[in-house]
Amino acid sequence: MNYSELVRPDVLNQPIYEPGKPIEYVAREYGLEAASILKLASNENPLGPSPLGLEAAQRALREAHLYPDGGCTRLREALAQKFELAANQFIITNGSNEFMTLLCQAFCGPGDEAVMGAQSFIAFKIGVLLAGAKPVEVPMPDMRHDLDALADAVTERTKLVYLPCPNNPTGDCHSLAAIEALIDRLPDHVIFCFDEAYAEYSDDAPDLRPLIAAGKKVVCCRTFSKIYGLAAFRIGYGYGAPELMALLNRVRAPFNVNAIAQAAAIAALSDHEHVARAKAVNHAGMHQLTQGFEALGLEYRAEGGNFVLLKVENPAQMFDSFQQQGIIVRPLKPYLLAQYIRVTIGTETQNTRLLKCLEATLHEGMSNSPPDERPSK
Structure with a gap:
């Protein structure tokens, strides 16, 4: 064979x-x-890359013989300070792609569905299929996400609904009010995943932290690959409810983010x-x-x-x-x-x-x- x-x-x-x-x-x-x-x-x-991030990475190389902090404690604390959240509301991943995979591994399996735009970032579909679930790709008229159509595609089998803002590759984004209206339509068994990979380029990116604080099933993810210029380090993160982060950590591989990337990311956060x-x-x-x-x-x-x-x-x-x-x-x-x-x-x-x-x-x-x-x- x-x-x-x-x-x-x-x-x-x-x-x-x-x-x-x-x-x-x-x-x-x-x-x-x-x-x-x-x-x-x-x-x-x-x-x-961020000059401060690069300098920190070079310093961290001197301790390359040591295992990294498996919990990314200092980076989570730095992010908590930046976002005014608790450190246990963050998970650090090997790029935002790993976050997508972990989310599917934790919540999707055979018979489950995940709803996304037909021209959404392809990592959504890859993660869903890898978990054995079914991606439900909703048409995007004029290359824009139809938020009503996303909500209409939800069934009792739906576990995840994805929305990037802006979307790669079409660039479309939606107002906070429109996104809130979509989330309000989702049943309690559905998790809303908001991809913010390019949020730092915007002056008025939608902020879903109040929805997380209100108990909505919302999780957001970002990356250090874009505006911080750390793509080669492969480091991203997600944030949401502490209970959700704890569950994602159960399917996260040990030492998934190396120490050099962690050091670079911590420094890059302050490279205003x-x-x-x-x-x-x-x-x-x-x-x-x-x-x-x-x-x-x-x-x-x-x-x-x-x-x-x-x-x-x-x-x-x-x-x-x-x-x-x-x-x-x-x-x-x-x-x-x-x-x-x-x-x-x-x-x-x-x-x-x-x-x-x-x-x-x-x-x-x-x-x-x-x-x-x-x-x-």
């Missing part, structure tokens, strides 16, 4: 998360210098200068890119987060053309958005390079088209 005959049958149907192409891979494939590659595919911080600069660069970059897309007559979506969704006629060709010129973007076919690519917002210089590459690629496509197929101005 081969391994495929021995494995759990549902594993064979498990979707595989497809990360952005590594810089070294693209450089080697196209004969480019790795230093010249511009990666705008994975929503990473173009300013790099880096966060403010990253937020300002992102705001300016979104304006720069959207203005550039409009000048080129392209359709785009830019609602929140540190990325823009761009509609192009031939995404595969555009993706390859960008790579040949040393720019990595993200095609979105796995999200059922085959006509779109996702572009991470970079620095002013990086955005200028992207727009010049885009303009050249579009003009090349026009010049290679028969006269009667070229778009009119």
Whole structure:
């Protein structure tokens, strides 16, 4: 018998998360210098990691022979102070993806369901399927979550309802009032999971802490991968009721977060200068890119987060053309958005390079088209 005959049958149907192409891979494939590659595919911080976080990580390396604090005590205390919650209301995970997996492991199994948007972050679906449960994917008209439709999809088998704000990759977000209305419609056997991975980029991100304090079955999760620039350290966290955190800790692996990542995250929380600069660069970059897309007559979506969704006629060709010129973007076919690519917002210089590459690629496509197929101005 081969391994495929021995494995759990549902594993064979498990979707595989497809990360952005590594810089070294693209450089080697196209004969480019790795230093010249511009990666705008994975929503990473173009300013790099928090300087305070990086310094703390380097200091922590001197004690790399010691096991990490398995309970992430100092980090949970730092988060408790930041959010004005108790330390036992937090769980620290190996990226926010692990949080999604733990939530499903604890509450979902065969016969259970979890409700999510059809173009929501794919980690939701992966975690649900891995637990043997059924993902219920609700259509997203105009690439926005339909909150009424999410509530309507809930049944007696539903355990989880997911909502990101903003959503990766579509960028849509909703007001606090709309989210509260959705939560009020959920029955008592349903847990509402609110993904806040990009919340720090917003001035008015919805705050669900009052709902948690009121006893609503709400759990929120965040990451240090985005605005703090610690993606390589793989560290995220969730917060909610102490009882919920205690249950998630029962399915969490021992020492799931390394000491270097913990040290970096603790320091990054106090790096207010880096966060403010990253937020300002992102705001300016979104304006720069959207203005550039409009000048080129392209359709785009830019609602929140540190990325823009761009509609192009031939995404595969555009993706390859960008790579040949040393720019990595993200095609979105796995999200059922085959006509779109996702572009991470970079620095002013990086955005200028992207727009010049885009303009050249579009003009090349026009010049290679028969006269009667070229778009009119």
